[in-house]
Amino acid sequence: MMRLNAIYCVKAQGEEMDFKAIEHITEYRLTWDEFTSIPEDQRAAVAVASYAVSEINALSRLYLFAVQEMTGNPVIDGAVFIQANVLLRAVSSKVFEFTQLINLKDKHNKTNDPIVKKIFSDAEVAFQELKNREGFQLAQAIRNEASNHYRLKPARSNMKGLAEQARLSFCMHRMSGNSYHPLGEEFMFIARLNRAGQKAETKEDKLKLHSEWFEWNIDAVRWVNGVFRELMKEIVLKKFPSKRAVKVPHWINPKLVGEVDDHKAPIFLRTHNWSRKLAS
Incomplete structure (x- = not known):
């Protein structure tokens, strides 16, 4: 219950x-006068970070509600698998977008504000630990090839990772929102996992690879939330110490x-x- x-x-x-x-x-809650009293680049940093964290947390929550037990029916299980992984890939891609914010290298992310630069610099150092973790290389590859982009070159590369027993089918329904296509998931996602784990010889090895990708994403979401908390502490809470x-x-x-x-x-x-x- x-x-x-x-x-x-x-x-x-x-x-x-x-x-x-x-x-x-x-x-x-900040008043308009309080918010506008914060330096412009600090305001921008808090605004973008709060926006990103809200998106990432919402997607993470939806993912937890989307993970279903497999039914044993391969046709239905294809829909179960796709729905959950679409959301997890979206979470992962948002995390990588957040890393583009904190490295301040993009022409649209330039700032000379010392507080913002210090917080983002420390965050980038912390992210280096995540980059050295199992799962990072795969998470990055999936983000580049199977999340935000639809490209022919990765599809051609994935051919070598496509299993002979892959379910190459298209599942159509009267309501378009209920249609899904296992061929695409097998080709662009599963085959990419297989490419990353070419030395894995068993199903268990490949499940372990998937688990490492999942665990990396969980820790990356914690990192994003930690960066936001630091921004709040240094930019907002310290400026208004009496506010509750x-x-x-x-x-x-x-x-x-x-x-x-x-x-x-x-x-x-x-x-x-x-x-x-x-x-x-």
Whole structure:
């Protein structure tokens, strides 16, 4: 069962009670005058970093809800696998975009602000440890070849990693959002994993490779959140030492909260007028 802090709340006397869940959210809110008093480049750094962290955390949360148990039906399992990996690849690609921000080499990321430069420089040193970890080279290759870009050259290279037993099929559905194509996943993602692990001779070895990629992404997300916390501490919290965050309970529909063990994202979409006859 879903473990929630919840009670029945009466909307008005005589009306049926509504079931509500409670979430305590701590909000640190700046006024316009406070925000504009922060130096421009520091404001920009906090803004971009908070935007990036929000995206990465949202994708990470969606990924956890998208990971389903395999059914044993290879056709359905193809959809399960694709949905989860699309989100994990998106998380990974966002992390690499964040590294482009902190290295300050892009012409659009130039700054002379000493605080921003110090925080980003320290973050880049910390990222070097991640670059030396198992999984980094594969994460980078997947980001370059199988996440943000659709290119013919990687596809040609992946031919050498395509397994003979690969499921080379196209799965189509009346609703386009339910269509998926295992051939593409086998070719652009699985074959890329196989290329990276050419010395791996067993299925277990290749599963280990996938696990290293997954674990690297988890630690990289922690690193991104750590960089953001440092920006907040040095740029915002130190500037307004007497300001405090406020923890507020929010009563919401229980459908908006859930635990990953109890709630999973569906693989197939149905609309209110869906029928088996129309879908066949």
